[in-house]
Every structure is written in C-alpha cells, then in structure tokens.
Amino acid sequence: MLGFLARRLALAALTVLAVVTITFALVHLAPGEPMLGNAERMRADSATIARQRARFGLDRPIATQFAFYLANLARGELGESFVRHRPVALVLGEALPNTLLLGAVALAASFLLGVAIGSVQAARRGTWVDGVLSIGSLACYSTPSFWLGLVLLLVFGQQLGWLPVAGMTDPAAPEHVGPLGRALDVLRHLLLPAATLALVNAGAIARFERGALVDALGAEFVRTARAKGLSPAAVLVKHAGRSALAPVLTLAGLSVPALLTGSVLVESVFGWPGMGRVTYEAIFARDYNVVTAAAMIAGILVALGSLLADLAVARADPRQRPDA
Amino acid sequence: MTGSATPATPATPPGREARVPLLELRDLRVTFPVAGGVARAVDGLDLLVEAGETVGLVGESGCGKSVTALAILRLVGPDGHIAHGSSVRLEGRDLLALPGKEMRAVRGNHVALVFQEPLSALNPVLRIGAQIAEAVRAHESVTRATARWRAIEMLTMVGLPEAERRARQYPHQLSGGMRQRVMIAMALVCRPKLLIADEPTTALDVTIQAEILELLAELQRKLGMAVLLITHNLGLVAETTQRVAVMYGGQIVEEAATEALFARAAHPYTEGLLAAVPRLDEPRERLRVIPGQVPPATSWPAGCRFHPRCPYAWERCRTEAPPLLEAAPGHRARCWLVEEPARRTRADAPPGEKP
Numbered sequence: 001m002l003g004f005l006a007r008r009l010a011l012a013a014l015t016v017l018a019v020v021t022i023t024f025a026l027v028h029l030a031p032g033e034p035m036l037g038n039a040e041r042m043r044a045d046s047a048t049i050a051r052q053r054a055r056f057g058l059d060r061p062i063a064t065q066f067a068f069y070l071a072n073l074a075r076g077e078l079g080e081s082f083v084r085h086r087p088v089a090l091v092l093g094e095a096l097p098n099t100l101l102l103g104a105v106a107l108a109a110s111f112l113l114g115v116a117i118g119s120v121q122a123a124r125r126g127t128w129v130d131g132v133l134s135i136g137s138l139a140c141y142s143t144p145s146f147w148l149g150l151v152l153l154l155v156f157g158q159q160l161g162w163l164p165v166a167g168m169t170d171p172a173a174p175e176h177v178g179p180l181g182r183a184l185d186v187l188r189h190l191l192l193p194a195a196t197l198a199l200v201n202a203g204a205i206a207r208f209e210r211g212a213l214v215d216a217l218g219a220e221f222v223r224t225a226r227a228k229g230l231s232p233a234a235v236l237v238k239h240a241g242r243s244a245l246a247p248v249l250t251l252a253g254l255s256v257p258a259l260l261t262g263s264v265l266v267e268s269v270f271g272w273p274g275m276g277r278v279t280y281e282a283i284f285a286r287d288y289n290v291v292t293a294a295a296m297i298a299g300i301l302v303a304l305g306s307l308l309a310d311l312a313v314a315r316a317d318p319r320q321r322p323d324a
Numbered sequence: 325m326t327g328s329a330t331p332a333t334p335a336t337p338p339g340r341e342a343r344v345p346l347l348e349l350r351d352l353r354v355t356f357p358v359a360g361g362v363a364r365a366v367d368g369l370d371l372l373v374e375a376g377e378t379v380g381l382v383g384e385s386g387c388g389k390s391v392t393a394l395a396i397l398r399l400v401g402p403d404g405h406i407a408h409g410s411s412v413r414l415e416g417r418d419l420l421a422l423p424g425k426e427m428r429a430v431r432g433n434h435v436a437l438v439f440q441e442p443l444s445a446l447n448p449v450l451r452i453g454a455q456i457a458e459a460v461r462a463h464e465s466v467t468r469a470t471a472r473w474r475a476i477e478m479l480t481m482v483g484l485p486e487a488e489r490r491a492r493q494y495p496h497q498l499s500g501g502m503r504q505r506v507m508i509a510m511a512l513v514c515r516p517k518l519l520i521a522d523e524p525t526t527a528l529d530v531t532i533q534a535e536i537l538e539l540l541a542e543l544q545r546k547l548g549m550a551v552l553l554i555t556h557n558l559g560l561v562a563e564t565t566q567r568v569a570v571m572y573g574g575q576i577v578e579e580a581a582t583e584a585l586f587a588r589a590a591h592p593y594t595e596g597l598l599a600a601v602p603r604l605d606e607p608r609e610r611l612r613v614i615p616g617q618v619p620p621a622t623s624w625p626a627g628c629r630f631h632p633r634c635p636y637a638w639e640r641c642r643t644e645a646p647p648l649l650e651a652a653p654g655h656r657a658r659c660w661l662v663e664e665p666a667r668r669t670r671a672d673a674p675p676g677e678k679p
Contacts, residue, residue: 220444229431318494
C-alpha cells in the first residue's frame with residue numbers, strides 16, 4: 001500500500017512538472033504581452049515598460065526565464081503578479097479556499113444527485129420515469145455551464161430575487177451577525193454557482209450510474225441476492241449499488257478537471273472570488289506567473305482527485321486493491 | 325390425444341396419496357420474448373418432489389432445466405413470463421399467487437438455490453461471511469452478531485477450514501471448490517425444505533466435484549431437506565438421486581425411479597442420453613450421439629417434439645403430441661412407443677447413430 005502511494009505520488013509530481021512546463025511555454029509563446037494591457041499603457045511610457053520587463057526578467061531568453069522560474073519554484077517561490085503587484089502565493093492563497101469550497105460542494109452534490117437519479121432510473125428502467133430522467137440528465141450534461149449559470153442567475157437571482165446574484169458575501173451585511181450568520185450568508189451565495197456546476201456534472205454521473213447499475217442488475221450475483229429473499233431495495237442498493245460504485249467513483253474522480261475548468265466560467269458569471277476568476281483575469285492580462293501557478297495548482301488538484309478516487313475505488317472493490 | 329392413451333398425473337409414490345407433496349409443478353409454462361417471436365422455454369411441465377427425496381432433472385443445455393429452477397422461485401423476470409394456468413405449489417401453497425413479500429419469505433428460507441458458477445454467483449465486493457449472514461437476517465429477526473455466528477457455524481459445517489478467518493474474505497480470495505462450499509452454506513443457512521442445485525459441480529475440477537457431491541449428500545442426511553438436482557450429467561444422477569425426470573423441449577419426457585430408468589429407458593431420448601455416456605464395462609468403438617440439435621424454443625416441432633431426432637419416429641409422432649404415458653408403475657414416458665411397443669423392435673436403427 002505504501003509502495004503504491006509512493007509510486008502514485010511520484011507520478012503525480014512528474015505530471016505536475018509537465019503541466020508547469022507546458023503552461024509556461026504556452027503563455028510565453030502565446031500572442032500578446034504583459035505590461036501592455038490597457039491600464040498599463042495609459043499610465044506608463046515605453047521606458048517604464050522596458051524597466052518593468054527587465055525587472056521581471058521578461059527580456060531574457062525563454063529558456064533562461066524557465067530555469068529561473070524552476071529555481072524559484074524549488075524554493076517555494078511562485079513569483080509576483082505583474083498586474084496586482086503582489087506575490088502570486090498570496091493572490092492564489094486567498095482564492096484557493098473559495099474554489100475548494102465551491103468545487104467540493106459541487107462534486108459532493110453532483111455525486112449524490114447523479115447516483116440518486118441513476119438509481120431511480122435503473123430501478124424503473126424502461127418506464128416513463130426512466131425516460132424523463134434520461135432526457136433531463138442528458139440536457140444537464142449537454143448544457144454549457146456558463147449558460148446554465150446565467151439562466152439560474154436570471155431566474156432565482158433576478159426574477160424571483162430569492163438568492164444573491166454575485167460575490168461570496170453580502171457587503172451590506174450587519175457586523176454583528178456572528179459566525180453562524182456569516183456561514184449562512186456564504187451558503188446563500190454558494191447555492192447558485194454550486195448548483196450550476198453540480199447539475200452539469202450530475203448529468204454525466206447519472207447516465208453512468210444508470211448504465212453501471214443496469215449492468216450490475218443483470219449479474220448473476222444479483223440473482224443470488226434475489227434468491228436469498230432480499231427485498232428489491234436491498235438488492236438494488238446493497239448488491240447492485242455496491243458493485244456499481246467503483247466505476248462511478250472513478251468517474252467522479254475524473255470529473256475534477258471538468259469541475260475546475262467549469263469553475264473558471266461559473267466563477268466569472270457569479271463573481272465568485274476563486275481561482276477560476278483569478279485565472280481568467282490573469283490569462284487576459286498575460287499575467288504569466290499567476291497563470292502558470294494556477295495551472296500548477298489545478299494539476300495538483302487533478303492528480304489528488306484521481307488518487308483519492310483510486311483509493312475510494314479500492315475501498316469499494318476489494319479486487320482492485322493494490323495488495324489484493 | 326387419443327382415447328386409448330392414459331395420460332398419467334405426476335408421480336405420487338404408492339402409499340403416499342393422502343400426503344401433500346413438498347413441491348408440485350403442474351403445467352408450468354415460461355415464455356421469453358425474443359427477436360422473431362416467443363421462446364417457450366418451459367412448456368407444460370409437471371414435476372413432483374417429495375419431502376426429503378433427491379430428484380434429478382436431466383436434459384441437454386437449452387431444454388429449460390435452469391428456467392424451471394428459477395421459475396419455482398419466480399426469478400425469471402424481468403423478461404421471463406410465467407404463463408397463466410401454471411401452478412407451483414410448495415406444501416400445497418400456490419407460490420405463483422403469493423404477494424411479493426410472502427414470496428420473498430419463501431426464497432432462501434424454504435426453497436434455496438445453488439448456482440453453477442460460484443464465482444459470478446457470489447457478490448465480488450462483499451465479504452462471504454456478510455453474504456451468508458444477510459440471508460439469515462432476511463428471514464429471521466436476529467442480531468448482527470447472531471447472524472454472523474450462524475454464518476461461521478454454517479461455513480464450518482460445509483467444511484471450510486478456518487471458517488472464522490475465511491468469513492472475512494472476499495470470493496476472489498477463495499478457490500473454486502471453497503466458493504461452491506460458500507454457496508451451499510449460503511443456501512442452507514436457513515435450513516430450507518428444498519434445495520435446488522443447478523449444475524452445482526459443472527464449473528469444478530473432477531476431484532472437487534466428488535467432494536461437493538459428498539458434502540451435499542451428507543448435509544441432506546443431517547438437515548433432512550429434499551434436493552432437486554439439475555444436471556446434464558447422467559453419472560451424477562445415477563449416484564445421487566432416487567428419482568429422475570428427463571426434460572426435452574420444455575417438457576418432462578420421462579420420469580421414473582433412478583434404477584428403473586437406467587435399467588429400462590422408455591423414451592428414445594433417454595435411450596440416446598444413456599448411449600452417449602461412456603461406459604467402461606461395455607466395449608464400444610465410438611461414443612454414440614443423438615443426431616441433430618435441440619430445436620429452438622420459438623418453434624417446437626409439431627407432434628412429438630423429439631420426432632425429428634428419433635430413430636423410431638413414424639407418422640403418428642409427426643402429427644400427434646404424446647402425453648406422459650404409464651410404461652410401468654411409477655414409470656412414465658411421453659412417447660407413443662408405450663402404446664405401440666411393437667414399433668420399437670421394428671425399427672432397424674438403434675437409438676442414436678454413429679457420428
């Protein structure tokens with residue numbers, strides 16, 4: 001087990017290094033330059049810009065820049081944001097917990113919702129219930145997240161006015177609400193962006209769960225379970241559900257990247273102060289250091305996600321344990 | 325059907341007329357929708373199993389044996405359909421009329437099933453102890469600890485070494501023979517009155533087969549249950565059963581005490597099956613086989629279902645379907661030869677032909 005973990009972590013480190021290299025190359029080779037954004041140009045003359053470029057080492061060859069970047073990275077230095085003039089670690093450090101909160105809630109909600117919908121479909125397969133849910137989950141799955149986000153925002157934020165339309169907290173909230181009040185405030189703000197991400201992902205998970213469950217329901221061990229005299233619910237949940245869990249957990253792990261890219265758009269729509277929005281802004285400002293660090297963190301999250309999914313799969317299916 | 329025929333009712337051994345049989349199947353019909361029609365997998369099957377006895381249900385693959393086993397517990401769904409007019413009675417109680425909940429109380433409790441392939445019949449992601457304990461808790465209100473203890477006790481009874489440790493293992497960690505012992509333990513943990521064993525040893529090595537059969541016989545003596553042994557293996561039937569029913573085309577074609585059947589098969593199909601068994605005491609150049617194949621269940625031949633493969637078949641067999649006819653007391657065959665035995669000697673062809 002320890003050997004397995006060590007191998008997986010080494011592999012993850014290599015993956016993250018590759019992500020850093022590729023992102024670094026892409027942002028530097030992409031057209032456009034930092035310091036030439038509108039705000040910068042209006043305020044600074046060319047001499048100032050040249051000074052700034054020299055200060056960040058942007059006038060050196062790209063290989064040299066990359067060597068410096070890696071050397072800094074090895075010391076735990078992520079550099080400075082060109083636009084915000086603050087350390088990248090601070091910029092992303094503020095945003096990361098917000099993204100993790102949004103992503104974790106969305107992932108958990110989409111998993112529960114997807115498994116629930118898929119189970120109902122499998123139990124009622126071939127009926128109109130199955131058909132309606134099938135269309136519903138396909139619609140969710142094929143809807144672009146930013147569009148779904150806008151629709152939810154219009155309906156629940158604008159028309160009905162039930163939920164806040166942007167941000168993570170209410171700036172007008174009274175000071176004395178206390179920790180519980182603040183948590184509820186964040187929850188209210190979290191609901192729409194999390195629902196947007198969760199619905200899109202739940203569509204995929206539901207379709208997968210339905211398929212895995214229908215396969216499992218046709219298995220011989222399910223017939224054995226019925227022959228034992230178990231109730232249909234026990235057969236579905238305990239026998240078919242347990243064996244359908246492993247593939248669905250794998251899918252949930254694989255959906256971490258989709259959630260992260262989805263959050264770039266959804267955070268922008270809802271003004272959620274997370275990594276996605278920071279990255280989005282950094283890409284347009286050609287804020288190299290922020291983009292590269294954000295990609296690296298995303299790489300780490302994806303690697304961790306798939307490692308956690310593999311551990312969960314091993315937990316769910318004894319045949320897939322590394323020591324089995 | 326002709327007037328001279330005496331369609332026999334399913335066997336009631338002499339002297340037992342007053343008693344209700346343990347299991348009584350009458351006119352059991354099971355259909356499956358298939359591409360291009362309806363497969364009549366079981367098509368008017370009558371069968372009796374008395375308490376405590378061992379009955380063999382024999383036939384080629386595709387003859388409807390396994391579907392019969394599943395139909396007894398109403399497990400042919402969602403595709404299979406047990407036709408109206410079929411009757412499955414357990415100690416006189418009509419199982420086909422039971423509401424779902426009462427039917428579940430029968431499954432695994434009064435009637436239990438052992439399947440052919442224990443690796444796929446056991447849930448791969450649950451510990452074997454838990455899978456057995458679950459059967460106990462489905463039928464008896466006992467604590468988890470008691471159910472677990474019962475599971476370990478049963479595993480010990482079926483001869484699984486280190487039962488307590490094994491109970492915590494998963495099916496893939498056991499050998500094939502051990503897995504079948506686990507299946508048997510799971511089936512018997514609630515002390516059923518009837519055990520249906522569907523090809524219980526087919527997936528096992530020959531040496532293990534003998535062990536499992538011995539175990540089944542021993543447990544039957546200890547627990548006093550009846551066994552319906554479903555198999556294509558006549559050797560198995562000869563060793564373990566008291567009565568045999570031979571199945572062909574979704575129906576019983578011959579039924580007799582095991583000794584009587586092996587001594588004097590009345591149905592040409594049974595003759596063919598017996599001739600296809602390799603024997604050491606008779607010199608024979610090559611094994612005989614029954615020519616042709618089991619016809620598809622979507623279109624049984626008219627008349628006798630075996631006539632296209634039968635060496636004795638004559639005009640009557642092609643048009644009239646024979647009922648089960650009494651060849652001797654307690655020995656019935658679905659064959660016109662019972663009425664016209666002279667035809668048997670007239671046929672030059674022996675049962676079966678050389679391949």
